[in-house]
Amino acid sequence: MTSTAPAPSASPRGQAADVVFADVDKRIGDKVLLAGIDLTVPHGQRVALIGPSGSGKTTLLRLCAGLLWPSRGSVTVLGQTTGELRGRELCRLRSKIGFLHQQDNLVPALRVAHNVLMGKLGEWSVPRALWSLVAPQQLDAAHAALQDVELGDRLWAMPGELSGGEQQRVAIARLLVQQPRLLLADEPVSALDIRLGREVVRLLLDLAARQCTTIVSLHSLELLAEGFDRVLALRAGELVFDGPPAQLSRELLQDVYGTEYRTLHLEDLNL
Ligand SMILES: Nc1ncnc2c1ncn2[C@@H]1O[C@H](COP(=O)(O)OP(=O)(O)O)[C@@H](O)[C@H]1O
Ligand SMILES: [Mg+2]
Numbered sequence: 001m002t003s004t005a006p007a008p009s010a011s012p013r014g015q016a017a018d019v020v021f022a023d024v025d026k027r028i029g030d031k032v033l034l035a036g037i038d039l040t041v042p043h044g045q046r047v048a049l050i051g052p053s054g055s056g057k058t059t060l061l062r063l064c065a066g067l068l069w070p071s072r073g074s075v076t077v078l079g080q081t082t083g084e085l086r087g088r089e090l091c092r093l094r095s096k097i098g099f100l101h102q103q104d105n106l107v108p109a110l111r112v113a114h115n116v117l118m119g120k121l122g123e124w125s126v127p128r129a130l131w132s133l134v135a136p137q138q139l140d141a142a143h144a145a146l147q148d149v150e151l152g153d154r155l156w157a158m159p160g161e162l163s164g165g166e167q168q169r170v171a172i173a174r175l176l177v178q179q180p181r182l183l184l185a186d187e188p189v190s191a192l193d194i195r196l197g198r199e200v201v202r203l204l205l206d207l208a209a210r211q212c213t214t215i216v217s218l219h220s221l222e223l224l225a226e227g228f229d230r231v232l233a234l235r236a237g238e239l240v241f242d243g244p245p246a247q248l249s250r251e252l253l254q255d256v257y258g259t260e261y262r263t264l265h266l267e268d269l270n271l
Helices: 057-064 087-095 112-120 126-134 139-148 164-178 194-209 221-226 250-263
Strands: 017-028 031-042 046-050 072-077 097-100 182-186 213-217 230-235 238-243
Touching: 017 057, 017 213, 031 057, 031 213, 031 230, 031 238, 046 057, 046 221, 057 072, 057 182, 057 213, 087 097, 097 164, 112 126, 112 139, 112 164, 139 164, 164 194, 182 194, 194 213, 194 221, 230 250, 238 250
Parallel strands: 046 213, 046 230, 097 182, 182 213
Antiparallel strands: 017 031, 017 072, 230 238
């Protein structure tokens, strides 16, 4: 296989990395989902995670989020080793991590304002969160975040009244309110057309510019041109490329994607 390039932009000396995988395997039953992953993501880096379906992208993101634990090796996120955390410690860590799923997972029965304010749940006490359903707390924060995603006039809409792209932007507004230190997004644009996809990726990277580390798994490779510092490619659970987007080549992508290669949109990539 193609040689693995060294990771770009190592963290400045003395600065802790936000994500560290040390020789990580993830198995479920007999199935190997990830094997031998070593990875260090310094604070503030914007990482794109690519690979064909079933290559382990979602599994890797879920390990970063503390939603799965490694079968071997260790995963350290924001200075804490996920396998050692329980209960409240784990909740506290998760509250610092924003996760944008493939489906926007808004709560359909709650108005946009309440959905956005769910970004505050990790910070608020239970009584405050419940009271917020009656008298929304920090409505100005929700409104400002919605303005950032150009939905300032939809504060009181129901999610069902919005298009798929607008719902995804509400989910991003929720992340803006949460102000995560680590932002994970799992194929956030696969359900959208490419123009909307580009907008969503730009919003995510804007959010990243506010000092958070970002890992985004992408199905459409044309979005790689949007300003990622680093690309990780997975194939059958193994990390087969780790380097800047400029080092990607058609040969490498052909090797990584196999029969899926023909379905990739590579026109906008300067390969
Ligand atoms: N809970 C599970 N049990 C067994 N196999 C799983 C489970 N979740 C995912 N897999 C398998 O692990 C592999 C990697 O899955 P996933 O991380 O979802 O890949 P991707 O996100 O790149 O499509 C796939 O072959 C998938 O079928
Ligand atoms: Mg997936």
